[in-house]
Amino acid sequence: MTGARRRPLVSGNWKMHHDHLAAIRTMADLGLRLDAEDAARVDVSVHPPFTDLRSAQTVMEDRSVPVFLGAQHCHHRDEGAFTGEIAPPMLARLGVSYVIVGHSERRQHFGQSDEDVARTLRAVQRHGMTPIICVGETGEEREQGATEERLTAQVTASLGSAGGLTASAIVVAYEPIWAIGTGKTATAADAQQACAHIRAVAAGCIGQEAADQMRVQYGGSVKPESTSELLACPDVDGVLVGGASLDAASFADIVHAAASGAPRR
Numbered sequence: 044m045t046g047a048r049r050r051p052l053v054s055g056n057w058k059m060h061h062d063h064l065a066a067i068r069t070m071a072d073l074g075l076r077l078d079a080e081d082a083a084r085v086d087v088s089v090h091p092p093f094t095d096l097r098s099a100q101t102v103m104e105d106r107s108v109p110v111f112l113g114a115q116h117c118h119h120r121d122e123g124a125f126t127g128e129i130a131p132p133m134l135a136r137l138g139v140s141y142v143i144v145g146h147s148e149r150r151q152h153f154g155q156s157d158e159d160v161a162r163t164l165r166a167v168q169r170h171g172m173t174p175i176i177c178v179g180e181t182g183e184e185r186e187q188g189a190t191e192e193r194l195t196a197q198v199t200a201s202l203g204s205a206g207g208l209t210a211s212a213i214v215v216a217y218e219p220i221w222a223i224g225t226g227k228t229a230t231a232a233d234a235q236q237a238c239a240h241i242r243a244v245a246a247g248c249i250g251q252e253a254a255d256q257m258r259v260q261y262g263g264s265v266k267p268e269s270t271s272e273l274l275a276c277p278d279v280d281g282v283l284v285g286g287a288s289l290d291a292a293s294f295a296d297i298v299h300a301a302a303s304g305a306p307r308r
């Protein structure tokens with residue numbers, strides 16, 4: 044199956060930026076810039092900090108902003124004595140559709156393990172939301188030629204360790220760590236090779252048919268100018284955007300670039 048037949052997903056990860064007032068302004072601004080034509084061609088998710096979710100959701104509903112609400116992380120348990128954590132059903136009740144799981148910043152700074160990623164993505168699915176599972180190599184691993192080995196290990200640990208998965212409702216984001224927040228974007232050829240590899244490894248875990256349906260995003264210093272070339276790759280089905288998603292104008296430009304190359308449906 045070619046990339047053109049999977050509906051692109053453009054996701055904006057605000058990380059620890061924008062308080063709830065900035066979130067209201069940014070979401071309202073986005074509502075003025077995105078239209079039905081974008082929604083007919085691509086899915087868009089916005090992932091604000093937890094404290095912004097309710098405000099962002101209210102603006103989205105009031106103004107019919109054509110985006111899905113997203114979260115950046117959650118715990119794998121439904122409730123309990125886990126101070127400072129957020130449970131999947133809390134997100135589902137707020138209308139969250141997509142949850143980023145295993146972002147490299149969670150893995151690096153908060154010690155999130157592959158096992159925890161595997162548990163969390165299943166918990167996210169149990170509550171009707173779609174996980175966006177992040178995988179990617181460090182600069183050192185890339186220099187050693189160990190990119191595919193790293194991706195194989197992360198994808199297998201996430202998808203292959205146990206059952207309990209709805210294979211069709213999985214998104215994987217290829218996010219080379221050396222490209223995140225650095226201004227260095229992978230070439231389209233590198234992104235294609237890595238995303239195709241991820242799909243091939245996923246096929247071994249969830250079956251070829253599900254892997255063919257699974258969307259694989261590229262993330263790492265994506266800008267409006269780099270979007271079209273990345274999305275023209277047959278195995279790149281969307282982009283996960285950090286810095287450039289904070290500004291409604293640049294994020295809308297990325298969505299428009301993605302929409303311009305996608306069929307209407």
Ligand code: PEP
Binds near residue numbers: 264283
């Ligand atoms: C990210 O945080 O997932 C990301 C890709 O960030 P940036 O676009 O800023 O590199």
